[in-house]
Amino acid sequence: MSSATSAKTTTPPAATAGPAPAGAGGPAGISRAGADDGRIPLRSHLRHTGALVRRNLLWIRQDPESMFDAVLFPIVFTLLFVYVFGGSIGQSLGGGQEAYVQYIVPGLMAMMGMNMAMGVGTGFNQDFNTGVMDRFRSLPIGRGSVLFAKIAVEVLRMLIATAILLVVGVLVGFDITDWPGLFAAVGLAVLFGSALMWIFITLGVTMKNAQSVQAMGFLVLMPLQFGSSIFAPTQSMPGWLQAFTDVNPLSSLADAARGLMVGGPVAHDLWLTVAWSVGITAVMAPIAIHKFRTKS
Amino acid sequence: MTRNDNDSGGAGSAVTVRGLVKHYGGTKALDGVDLEVREGTVMGVLGPNGAGKTTLVRILSTLLAPTAGEATVAGYDVLRQPRQLRRVIGLTGQYASVDEKLAGWENLYMIGRLLDLSRKEARARADEMLERFSLTEAARRPAATYSGGMRRRLDLAASMIGRPAVLFLDEPTTGLDPRTRNEVWVEVRRLVGDGVTVLLTTQYMEEAEQLASELTVVDRGKVIANGGIEELKARVGGRTLRIRPADPLQLRPLASALDELGITGLATATVDSERGAVLVPVLSDEQLTAVVGAVTARGLTLASLTTELPSLDEVFLSLTGHRAGAPQDTVPAETSEEAAA
Numbered sequence: 001m002s003s004a005t006s007a008k009t010t011t012p013p014a015a016t017a018g019p020a021p022a023g024a025g026g027p028a029g030i031s032r033a034g035a036d037d038g039r040i041p042l043r044s045h046l047r048h049t050g051a052l053v054r055r056n057l058l059w060i061r062q063d064p065e066s067m068f069d070a071v072l073f074p075i076v077f078t079l080l081f082v083y084v085f086g087g088s089i090g091q092s093l094g095g096g097q098e099a100y101v102q103y104i105v106p107g108l109m110a111m112m113g114m115n116m117a118m119g120v121g122t123g124f125n126q127d128f129n130t131g132v133m134d135r136f137r138s139l140p141i142g143r144g145s146v147l148f149a150k151i152a153v154e155v156l157r158m159l160i161a162t163a164i165l166l167v168v169g170v171l172v173g174f175d176i177t178d179w180p181g182l183f184a185a186v187g188l189a190v191l192f193g194s195a196l197m198w199i200f201i202t203l204g205v206t207m208k209n210a211q212s213v214q215a216m217g218f219l220v221l222m223p224l225q226f227g228s229s230i231f232a233p234t235q236s237m238p239g240w241l242q243a244f245t246d247v248n249p250l251s252s253l254a255d256a257a258r259g260l261m262v263g264g265p266v267a268h269d270l271w272l273t274v275a276w277s278v279g280i281t282a283v284m285a286p287i288a289i290h291k292f293r294t295k296s
Numbered sequence: 297m298t299r300n301d302n303d304s305g306g307a308g309s310a311v312t313v314r315g316l317v318k319h320y321g322g323t324k325a326l327d328g329v330d331l332e333v334r335e336g337t338v339m340g341v342l343g344p345n346g347a348g349k350t351t352l353v354r355i356l357s358t359l360l361a362p363t364a365g366e367a368t369v370a371g372y373d374v375l376r377q378p379r380q381l382r383r384v385i386g387l388t389g390q391y392a393s394v395d396e397k398l399a400g401w402e403n404l405y406m407i408g409r410l411l412d413l414s415r416k417e418a419r420a421r422a423d424e425m426l427e428r429f430s431l432t433e434a435a436r437r438p439a440a441t442y443s444g445g446m447r448r449r450l451d452l453a454a455s456m457i458g459r460p461a462v463l464f465l466d467e468p469t470t471g472l473d474p475r476t477r478n479e480v481w482v483e484v485r486r487l488v489g490d491g492v493t494v495l496l497t498t499q500y501m502e503e504a505e506q507l508a509s510e511l512t513v514v515d516r517g518k519v520i521a522n523g524g525i526e527e528l529k530a531r532v533g534g535r536t537l538r539i540r541p542a543d544p545l546q547l548r549p550l551a552s553a554l555d556e557l558g559i560t561g562l563a564t565a566t567v568d569s570e571r572g573a574v575l576v577p578v579l580s581d582e583q584l585t586a587v588v589g590a591v592t593a594r595g596l597t598l599a600s601l602t603t604e605l606p607s608l609d610e611v612f613l614s615l616t617g618h619r620a621g622a623p624q625d626t627v628p629a630e631t632s633e634e635a636a637a
Binding site: 039040044047048050051052054055058059062063130131132134135136137138139140141 | 354357358359379380382383385387390393394395396397398402406407409410411412438454458
């Protein structure tokens, strides 16, 4: 089972873990660690993150249901919105259901990023409550490795969800006209989604249990998602709501993705989304890492 | 940064703790603890719930920062050299655990990689540790399906992947049935045989006696006694011999006969009429032998003859004059330790 990932290369051992004396559990010998300055080389960071990514992937294999959201969300939401609202909202866009497909698929892409990001916080709580995190924190690894591994796996889930969204979208009539634009839109959604992950990591580390993380996430997400241009044009919304949707970063992301994928103005929303992503990361990542480090 | 030299030469100290204090809000989980574990020995830290045992282990394994005081492990300072320190320790216990969703092998392989072993080494080491802790057959099963004893063995295996110089065992057998407890003890003794220095926390006098050569008794964040196991046992009255004659009518005559024997230093025998036994505290093997000899000489038929270690309660009673962890102190200490965990 492990051969696929583990049989590729063998890297030389790091300085600390030299070939051990024979015998099952010989101690390191207290006098051995002489010149150790405690720094962790980049290569070790990558190795640690890799080992933890593998762990998170094994979790998914152990518990395939955890992929349900990534698989079902895009299918259900695409079908629901296209067939329930598609006709009537499409009319207001000056077309019909086909017009709405072009509108909603980029919007849903923005939403996927956020929904996937929400999952990032849940696993941590479990790790803290079961004591696995204590084991990690008593090992000589950079404490960010655990976070980066988790984010890497969530980005992967995000990409899977996006791929499924696009396949379903094409099946219900979405026209991919601009491939580079499409990839750029996916990249932008992932960028924004991973910025959001720092928020959910912070929540996951600070809140007591997984349920409250999810309930909390849901409460924040619903108004943000619906109070945006993800699902419908904002022109018909009341002024106060428009004022909100205008500053809602999800609107920027959805509009930018739309511009990139189906054409239209891009630059303003694109830069706004990038700015939001960088800003959120710059503020939340240090907080998340700090909370994570000092949680005891 | 270089390691501090051990001043005591050859058998240096693997763990040194000086005036360690840890406050949680108003609760003093540790209130000035001093401790020294010599290389290659097993130090037992005995105390009731909330005594500060887990806090001590968490500080020594860099999971918690002390409020005041100093501690070094294998010469590394817990605050100034945490990363170097983490390379030379293993941690197993109530809190540090394996990943239940992963198979046993995957757990060990992952830890090998996190300890900078190459893939090949990590694989070999995982196989080796599973073999050693008799888990080879369960290697591919998720740890969640393991029995309590298998879980602890996997915990131990995980702690030993990096060939630690110092191993922290935080209540390694709490919650295990007696047979499984024995299994874990056997494994711990083997590790000690390999030369690992062990600091073990426990609530059981019996466990401390089985595994440790030296004992530190803690209560409410303070060390209330320390020394060699034998020395402390002598201070708390050694063992108790429980003699149950087949004929309950022989209880009182037996007790008074033992008192009249005149064995040096032998304490007064007491009668436990409820369970039909005579209890005699014995301080040495010689006393034990003399008492058994005297009983046999009387030609009594015995239903059972057992020795008992003093319970934690009795140890505390004789060392401190109060019962272990009086409720009003224990409860807040427990709560805050958990809240912080």
